[in-house]
Structures are given as structure tokens and as C-alpha cells.
Amino acid sequence: MEKDTIVVVDDDQLVANFIAGKLLPRMGYATLVANDGKSALELVKRNHIALMLLDRELPDMSGLDLLRQIVKDGRLVPTIMITGHGSEKVAVEAFRLGVQDYLSKPLDTSALIEALNRGMTQTRLRREKEQLTNQLKEQVAWLKTLARVGRSVTSSLDNDEVLRRIVAAGVELTHAQEGFLALLDESTGKIYLRAVKNIDGEKSQTLRLPVDDSLVGSVIRTGKPVRINHSGDEPLLKVSTGYLVQSLMHVPVYSKGHVMGVLSVDNPTNRRAFGDEDEIKLISLADYAAVAIENSRLFEQTDQELSERKRVEAALRESEERYALAVQGANDGVWDWNLKTGKVYYSERWKSILGLMNHVLTDSPDEWYGRVHPQDVELLKLDTSSHIAGHTAHLENEHRILHNDGTYRWVISRGLAVRDEHGLAYRIAGSLNDITDRKTAEERLLHDAFHDTLTGLPNRALLLDRLRLAVARTHRRQDYSFAVLFLDLDRFKNINDSLGHLAGDQLLVAIAQKLQTGLRATDTFARLGGDEFVILLDDLEDDPGAVRVAEWINQELKKPFMLSGHTVFITTSIGIVYSKLNYDQPEDVLRDADIAMYSAKASGRARYEVFEPPMRKKITDRLSLETQLRQALERQEFNLHYQPIVSLEYNRLIGFEALLRWQHPQRGLLSPNEFLEVAEDTGLITPIDRWVLLQACQQMKAWQEQYIFDPPLTISVNLSGNQFCKGDIIEYIAWVLSESRLPAEQLKIEITENALMDFNESTLQVFHALRSMGVQIQIDDFGIGYSSLSYLSQFPINALKIDQYFVQQIPTDSNRLKIVQAIVMLTQHLDVVVIAEGVENAQQLAQLKAMGCDYGQGFYLARPMDDQDAVVLLEKLVGSGGEMDYPP
DSSP states (O other): OOEEEEEOSSSSHHHHHHHHIIIIHHHOOOEEEEHHHHHHHHHHHHHHOOEEEEEBBBBSSSSHHHHHHHHTOOOOEEEEEESSSSOOHHHHHHHHTEEEEEEEEEEEHHHHHHHHHHHHHHHHHHHHHHHHHHHHHHHHHHHHHHHHHHHHOOOOOOOOHHHHHHHHHHHHHTTTTTTEEEEETTTEEEEEEEEESSSTOOOOOOOOOOOOOHHHHHHHHHHHEEEOOOOSSSSSOOOOTTEOEEEEEEEEEEEEEEEEEEEEEGGGGGBBBBSTTTOOOOOHHHHHHHHHHHOOGOOOOOHHHHHHHHHHHHHHHHHHHHHHHHHHOOOOEEEEEEEETTTEEOOOOHHTTOOOOTTOOOOOOOHTTTTTTTHHHHHHHHHHHHHTTTTSSEEEEEEEOOOOOOEEEEEEEEEEEOTTTTTTTEEEEEEEEOHHHHHHHHHHHHHHHHOTTTOOOBOOHHHHHHHHHHHHHHHHOOTTTOEEEEEEEEEEHHHHHHHHHHHHHHHHHHHHHHHTTTTTTTTTEEETTTTEEEEEEOOOOOOOHHHHHHHHHHHHSSSSSTTTTEOOOOEEEEEEGGGGGGOOOOOHHHHHHHHHHHHHHTTSSSSSEEEOOOOHHHHHHHHHHHHHHHHHHHHEEEEEEEEEEEEETTTEEEEEEEEEEEEEEETEEEOOOHHHHHHHTTHHHHHHHHHHHHHHHHHHHHHHHHHHHHOOEEEEOOOOOGGGGTTTTHHHHHHHHHTTTTGOOOOOEETTGGGGGGOOOHHHHHHHHHHHHHHHOOOOOTSSSTTHHHHHHHOOEEEEEEEEHHTTTTTOOOOHHHHHHHHHHHHHHTTTEOOOOOSSSSSHHHHHHTTTTTEEEEEEEOOOOOHHHHHHHHHGGGGGOOOOOSSS
């Protein structure tokens, strides 16, 4: 029997998948799913739909708009409308368009099942009414034929059940209680008469009566009537009462242009008595049927039939023995339910699966249903009743059931009903199997498919699904809005490199746990991968709400994290995007939130930025710069400039600082400020730094060999902080010194003060290793960091470089003057030298000298120069012992 098809139209995929994938198939229905109105229209056009389950609000149109279009196309589909609100006016139009029932959100499974049963009952009643109307039309066609060929009906060919009813009407028309139907035996191709004693459907019996099947068959094939007459001594048919039929006529009956069947009628004018010629009686084959059925010799059992019964009984006993052995040896729990008595047999294995081996169970179905999980029991009952009713070919249901130890186990129950000759189930038997391990694995796989394995947060796939629903709602509801926050941890890579990936993972988990507790249950907090997180603020009341969340996040992350005995500080850059920009795709929302996050990083990190459309050009330029930066390495577009470092006490050159420059093919010479941040974010800083280190050491060694200074000139190289997290940094510096043959004492490694806050024990070991090699360590940009003073006593440094921010304002700003004086005094107590950056005039120089500052560097002393100009300077100074020529 072909299943009825129900189409589910809902943009909530989780709801649609549950109804169409689980509930409806278990109720015995075929299902189709559409997530928008356009797809639903196509399904209705291409399929015969028994019922439609329709969400009132769809992404591209309303449910009523969809129904109007269906009616406009000349269809009327029975519909159950799912809605969160409505009005009387809407309801009136909805019922006119085919809506039979309403359901409110959130959906209740029991109410949904009741509505579906009501809807399908109405659909079937309407279908039966149509069928009865068609049957009535067919009967009228038969009766019209009967009126033309006579009132004595003898037989007809039964092509389908409709023919049976029509012939019954014809027999009733002749006032007969029995009749004949002409049946085609498809296996032999022959036509037999079947005596019908009860027109209402009691089982009939086949009579091997002499019927000319070739004549009936020819009528079916040609559609032309055939008359036969008998002129011999023997009649066509003879009955025990002494009457015969001498003439028959086979007449085709048409409906809708096709032959539906054949009426076989006898001609009363050709009847004559057989035996008693003084008494003439008119009989028909309908009368003969009653006589034939009463004749017991036509239906008595033969010896062969009795032997067959004995053989069947023996086979039955053998089958029962085999069944008993199978139950005892089966690994599955077997159950057998007698539907007439309501008693259920549970095998020992069935009880063993539930830990009930030593329990005496009743034969009630409640022994089973009473242990099923409350969330699963109604669906199990529904599946069972659907199969008993004949809606499904077999029973199959997975559910949780209570074990004797108090835990729920997942089991699968399969069963098959035994039916009588009318198709009614009187018994159902099946098996029970423990599938807990499989279900646990499936649930884990399903969870892992939509969640991050490290933090347990939703992953990109689940986030995009929920974001897709949010975008769709903005097109349906004017009062709905949402916001997305894109988080990227600042300098997370340094923590990973210095403390190890295990500590990095611990930090990610800690951040996830801390932030998750402060969000609403309706919000989605997801991890995209690495150190990127996204928060979807659903159904946002106002735009400032997203800003408040961003500020709360920044405050929470300022608090220290303890990781394996280490205190770690972390900040995050946040990009915010609002739904008011009218997005169509969730990927576009994430893209713009990501752009806003990069804008926050470019503005100094540890902050948030709200997305504005002009930001897209900035990120495009940044991506272009990243591509060009990679090409610059391959094309060797980088070069070094050198800025002299001068002893303020002796006005003498003591060395150079190597400064990176990029000879851009279109933009000209670029300083690091224009590309260094991109290099750090993309990881290109590592190959760039190492190229600078090698080039600078080789150049200094070449100058030392050509120009003799006492003491020898030194070279200062600024390395990115994350270089000290690399496991091979010591080996690489040692290789550079060996390759360039530069003495370690003449190499000064500079690192910014801000980078110190990310350092830990392993970084400290790198510093000590460098000092043991003879390499000098200098802290660059000192004075503008967060907490450098607490590190100075721990790190083996040789010098502090005062940031030019303080140096350039000392003649006019007394506060900055005091800071510089304090730094100079600090270095004297720590026994390290101090270098002032950004010396630009004689007044600054004089004040620095008066404070006792050791070294200076700046435009007033000497500007950065390329290697050729540096050679000119060296040749000028080599004869004078390195004394610089600048205004005193």
C-alpha cells in the first residue's frame, strides 16, 4: 500500500528534520521537506501531497502567500498552520485556502500528533467520498447497460474491486440473492466462474463450470458483443431442478472509453424445460448459483486434501520446536504479544538485557512501557500502534529503557505483526537489543560535528546555522535584530610558543568557561578555531547592548590567568557588527565582524571596533600588503639603513643600529611602521628578522676589517618578541655569529619593553644563554610599557634605551624631565648603561649630558643612512678616533 505523503515547510531545520525525519516516518507517512516558499511550490507541483505542515513565517514569503499561490495554480492542499500569533481575519482566509488546523510554537509533540491524525482523517474521508462518487458513476454506467441487454444477470469479469460492487448491484437488480463473477486466473490465463453467496464480501468459492473463456476474452479484447446458441441435445448449463440455459450473450460494458468488464446474460426466450415439459420455469444463472453451492459433492474434501492437512500440521509442529530453540539461543531479547488477550511473553534474554534475571515479571505490556524513558514512551507506542494498524511494514524503534541498576540503556526493538485473512493483526512478536555503545558513539559524533572538541563550544558549522536563522528572521520581523562579536586574542601565539601548546589550550578553555557564564542562554558563543571566538547576541534589544558585552569581556580578560604555575595576562581585540546593515548571508556577517576586529587590532589591541562599510577597503589594502610583503622576501626588496650611536661623554661613534627598510616598487622606501604589524600577524616577521640579523652582522664584520676603531664598533639589531619563543633562536644566533665571524660581544640584541610582559621562565633561560655567549641585551622603547620595572631585576640586561617620547619633551615638560632623570638614576643603580633615543636638538643633548646619560641616538647626532653613506662616515671618522662632528 502506497504511503501518504506529508510535506513539512519550515525554515527551522532542527524542527523540520525532527518532524520529517523521525516523527512522520514512524507514523507511517512519506515525507518531503522545504525550507522556503519557493521550494514548497515546486514540491506541491511535482508530487501528490496528502497534507502540508506549514510555518506561517518563511524566509521568502509568508505561509498565507504560499497558500494563495497554490490555490492560484488550481490546487487546494490540506494544511496545518504553525504560528506564534494570528488574528481572526487571518484565520478566516487561512481556512478558505485549505488550512484545517492551527498549532502554536513551541510545538508540543502530543498536540502535533493529534493534529496530524485529525488532518489525515479528514483527508481520508474526503478521498473516500471522492472514490464513492466515482463508484456511483461507474454503477450508473453498468445499470444503463443492464437496461439495454435485459434484466437477467449471469456473470461478469472482475477486473478490480469496483467491478465486484457493480456486479453485486446488477444481481440485486434481478432480485437474486446470489450471483456469478467471471474471474481471470492470471497464472493459467483461463476464466472461471466464482459463486458469490454473500454479496457483502463473505469468502466465495470457485466452481469449475463450463464457460467459454475464449469468447469472454474476445469480448474484452475487441469490445464487441458475442451471442452463442446451442442446438444439440445437451444444454449449455444444466441444473438439478431440470432446467437448462440454451442461449448466452456476452456484452462489453464501457466506462471512460475503456472496457471495464463483461456481462454474461441468458435469453429468456430461448429457455425450455428439461424433463417435465408441462411445467415451464424461468431461471437465471443466479438461481443456479444457489443450487450449486448447496450441492456438497462440488466442495467435499478429497483424500489428497486430507493428506495435505496432515503434512501442514507436522510442519507446524517442527516450526514451533525450531522457534523455541531460536528463542533460547538468541542473543536478542525476544517478546511475543498476544493482541487478543493483551498478554506479553518476555524471554530470559529480554530480562537479562535489563538486569531482571531474578525478577518475576507479569505478562502485561506495562512491564515494558513502564520502564521506557518518559521522553521516548509515546513515540514507541505510536510506532507500535502504527504497525499494528498496517501503516508500516514492520516495527522498528530506538528508545531508552531503565536498567535494574538505575541507569537508562539505549535499545532497539524490532517486531512484525501476524494478521488474519482480513488483514487485522492479532499478534505481534519481535526482539530487543542493547545499542547503548552505538548510540553513545553516534551522539558523540553528532556533538563533535557541531562543537569544538577542546572547549565544548559550538563550532563554525553550528554558528553559521544559527546565524542563518537570525538573518532570515530580520527579513520577516521588523522588530528583530542581532549583533555579532568577533574576538581574537592578542599575542596568543607568544603564549603558545613560550609556555607550550598545552598551556595555550588551558588558556582557551579557561576563557571559554569564564565568558560563557556571563552570556544569556539564547546567545551563541562559538570557537572558530585557534584563538578566534564569535558571540551571536540573539534578539538584541538595543545596539549599546553589544558594546556593553564587549566592554565586559575586556574587563574580564584583564584579570590574570594561572596556567601550570605561571601567571598569564591576555587581552582581546573585538569586532562588532549589527544586523541593521541588512545582510542576506551569514558568511557576510562574519566577514565584516572579522574586518572590524582587525581594525581594533590596528588601533592598538585590547579594544573593540564597530564595523562601518569603509573598513572593507582598509582590510582589502591590508590583504594586498600581506601579499606584497611575501613577494618582497622572494624578490629581495628589503635593505638595511644604519643609524650611529654616540658616546655623549666623548662625542664618539661607538656603533650602529640596523634599521629595516622596504624598497617598495610602487610606494618607494617604507619604514617598519608601515608594514611591521602585518609581518607580525602573518608570521613573516620571523624570516624578516633573521635576514636582518645575518645581514647586519656580516656588514659590521666587513666594516671592522676595513676600519679599525678602539674599542671595536658594535651593531644593534631589534628582534620581535616572539623570536625569543622559538626553540632554535639560540642555535640560529650562534650560527649567524659563526657565519659572519663577528665576535658575540659586538652584537647587541634589542627587544621592546612591551614584549617583556609576555615572557616567562623559558624566555629567561634564552636571555641567560645569550649573555653566556657574550651577546649584549638591550631593552628598547623603555618607559612606555606596562610593568617593565618588575622584570628588570630578573632579566640579565646590559642597557636601557629611553623612548623618544620622553626625550623630545624634556626641555619643555618638567614631568618628562623627571622621568628621564629617574630612568638614568635607575640604570646607575642596576649597573647598566642608558641610551637616549630621539635626540633632535642641542638643548636636549645638553640636558642628557648633565644627567649623566651614557649614549645618544637621534637626528641631531646623525640620521639613518644606507651602507654607502655609512662608509663615507666611517672613512671620515677612522682617522680621528671616531669623534663625531655635530654642533656642541
